[in-house]
Amino acid sequence: MTSRPITGMGVVTSVGRGVRPLFDALCEGRTGRAELRGFDRSRFRAQHAYEVDDRPAEGVDVPARATALLVDAIGQATADAGLGEDLSGVPVLIGTGLRELRSMELWWREGGEFRDAGLHFGTALRERFNADVTHTFSNACSASLYALALGCDLLAQEGPGAPEAVVVAGVDVLTESMYGLLERVHPTPPDRVRPFDRDRTGVLMGDGAAAIVLHREAGDRRVHATLRGVAVNCDAYHVTAPSPEGIAKAMRQAYDLAGVKPGDIDLVMLHGTGTLLNDEAEAVAMADALGDNVGGPLMTAVKSMTGHTSGASGMVGLTMGVTSLADGRVPPTVGLDNPVDEAADFRLVTGEAAEARMTTAQLNAFGFGGINAVAIVEAAA
Numbered sequence: 001m002t003s004r005p006i007t008g009m010g011v012v013t014s015v016g017r018g019v020r021p022l023f024d025a026l027c028e029g030r031t032g033r034a035e036l037r038g039f040d041r042s043r044f045r046a047q048h049a050y051e052v053d054d055r056p057a058e059g060v061d062v063p064a065r066a067t068a069l070l071v072d073a074i075g076q077a078t079a080d081a082g083l084g085e086d087l088s089g090v091p092v093l094i095g096t097g098l099r100e101l102r103s104m105e106l107w108w109r110e111g112g113e114f115r116d117a118g119l120h121f122g123t124a125l126r127e128r129f130n131a132d133v134t135h136t137f138s139n140a141c142s143a144s145l146y147a148l149a150l151g152c153d154l155l156a157q158e159g160p161g162a163p164e165a166v167v168v169a170g171v172d173v174l175t176e177s178m179y180g181l182l183e184r185v186h187p188t189p190p191d192r193v194r195p196f197d198r199d200r201t202g203v204l205m206g207d208g209a210a211a212i213v214l215h216r217e218a219g220d221r222r223v224h225a226t227l228r229g230v231a232v233n234c235d236a237y238h239v240t241a242p243s244p245e246g247i248a249k250a251m252r253q254a255y256d257l258a259g260v261k262p263g264d265i266d267l268v269m270l271h272g273t274g275t276l277l278n279d280e281a282e283a284v285a286m287a288d289a290l291g292d293n294v295g296g297p298l299m300t301a302v303k304s305m306t307g308h309t310s311g312a313s314g315m316v317g318l319t320m321g322v323t324s325l326a327d328g329r330v331p332p333t334v335g336l337d338n339p340v341d342e343a344a345d346f347r348l349v350t351g352e353a354a355e356a357r358m359t360t361a362q363l364n365a366f367g368f369g370g371i372n373a374v375a376i377v378e379a380a381a
Contacts, residue, residue, distance in 0.1 A: 004155055005223040006377070007165075008083065008213030009319045010076025012069050013306045014050040014206050018076065023323040026331035027353040031305040032206060033192050039176050045189035049174055050206030050307025063103035063114045067124045069209035070094065070171040074129070077167065081213035082221065087129040091163050093151050094121050094136045095143030095170040097311035097367075102175045121171075138311070140367025141271070142232070144170025144210070145314035145375055149230040155216050162216075169211035172310035179205055185240075186276065193308065194335040195272030195301035196279045196343045203275045206307025210315035225322040228360075228376040229257030235370035241277050243370055247285035250372040254362070255289070258376035262293040265376075266358035267324055269317040271366050272301025272333065273308050282364065283342035298356060300349045304334040314365030314373060321361040325379035330354045 009019045014032025016022040032050040038061045041047050052069065055061060078087065100119045107114045117123045122134035139146040151166040182203055183189050190202035215221060231254035235246025255262065271282055287294045302320055303309075309316055324330050336350045363375040 002156065004152060004214045004216065004227045005218040005221065006212050006225045006227055006322060007215050007221045007223060008077040008081025009224055009322065010073040010080060011210040011316055011319045012052060012072050013208040013309060013316060014052050015305055019319050019323055023320055023327065026302055026305055026320065027329050029332055029334050031334055032307060038174055044180060044183055046183040046204065048191060049179065049204055051174060052207040061102070061106060063106050063112065064100065064118055065102060066100050066171050066173045067118065067121060069173065069207065070121055070169060071124055071128050073209040073211040074167055074169055077211040077213050083165065083213060085129055087131040087167065089133065090131065090165055090167060091133045091135065091151070091154055092125055092131050092167040092169065093147040094134070095145070095147035095311045095315070096136060096138055097140055097143060097172045098175055098178060099136065099138065101177070102173055105176055139371050140369060141310050141313055142365040142367040142371045142373040143311035144168065145230060145363065145365040145373035146232055148375060149232045149373065151214055152227065152230055155214060165213055165215045167211060167213055168315065169209065170312035170315035171209035172312050173207040174205050192335060193274040193303050195270065195274045195304050195333055196283065196339050196348065197336050198338045198340050200274045203273045203308050206309045208306060208309030208312040208316050210312055210319050212315065212318065223380045225325060225380050226378045228260065228378050229254055230373065230375045231257055232373045235372065237370045240368050242281040242366055244281045244284040244288065246370050247282060247366055247372050248288040250374045251285060251289035254374035254376050260360060260376060262290045263296060264360050265290070265297045265362050267321060267330060267361040268297050268299040269321040269361060269363045270299055270301040271364040272303050274303065278366065280340055280342045282366065283340060283346070287345065294345050295347060298330050298347050298349055298354055300330050301333045302331055304336065314363060317365065318363045318375060318377065321363050322377055325358050325361055325377070328355055328357060330356065
């Protein structure tokens with residue numbers, strides 16, 4: 001795979017809006033965890049979530065929040081890259097788990113007005129940015145890194161009409177149905193996200209959107225980092241239980257595509273959902289893929305502060321990983337007090353942000369059904 005420059009970034013989560021404000025907040029260990037605001041807490045055992053505070057009042061939800069967060073993140077990224085507000089001819093690829101499902105829930109329950117055209121992100125992107133080439137992919141929690149791989153494929157095209165830049169984004173917001181489903185699969189209702197801690201009780205969802213701009217060539221543009229490779233697979237091991245073998249295979253494929261060795265990895269932005277099966281599976285896969293270098297890279301899981309932003313999580317992790325390389329700091333994993341045995345040899349960042357000189361980062365994202373994606377980025381020269 002040919003390396004591609006990352007020329008623009010944007011992000012919004014419950015912890016903060018904008019790449020630098022969010023990164024600084026995460027390095028300070030700030031969390032977006034709060035009492036559930038978007039819908040009636042009395043219906044659920046769990047009482048907390050990681051929500052963007054953009055509703056008119058507590059308990060009052062509004063439609064099209066996912067679209068609004070997506071437009072915000074893309075607007076940040078395109079401005080950062082100097083693309084402006086006109087994206088005509090620029091492909092926009094969006095990864096998501098649930099798209100505008102929350103809008104449908106509100107329509108079904110309350111009968112509020114909502115255009116069916118609003119279910120397609122392309123409608124709002126066309127109205128705001130004149131975007132005429134948009135694609136949406138629903139690949140569970142690895143969706144935005146899947147979209148990233150497809151964006152790289154578009155930039156590999158040659159000939160007339162081949163794009164010079166692509167926008168890749170991810171977005172998801174809380175829905176009642178998914179919130180209820182996830183809290184019920186755990187024996188104890190989850191209280192917060194505690195990745196890789198043996199006392200964790202499960203995952204809590206978070207709102208979030210993130211976007212980047214990839215160019216075919218850097219030219220004279222400012223470059224945040226270089227995307228070296230993205231590997232994707234679908235091991236189809238189980239509907240919900242992850243396969244360490246399938247995950248490790250995606251990691252090794254990413255190393256091969258990027259032209260790096262396990263010993264070259266300085267930083268790993270872990271998927272780290274805090275669920276009862278995923279953390280151990282990811283840890284086993286990391287140990288398999290890194291081999292003798294398992295104790296080399298610094299590792300962190302920012303979902304401990306943002307919650308699980310589902311389809312957006314891979315791209316949120318990428319923007320924060322890129323910033324870590326540039327800044328020489330790694331945000332901590334909050335709430336990790338008693339690591340699982342499988343992660344005993346990891347250099348997990350806890351307590352306070354770590355400082356280090358880093359060149360290469362690995363970004364992990366894994367989804368239901370064995371949909372795995374791993375990206376490798378390199379610090380800008």
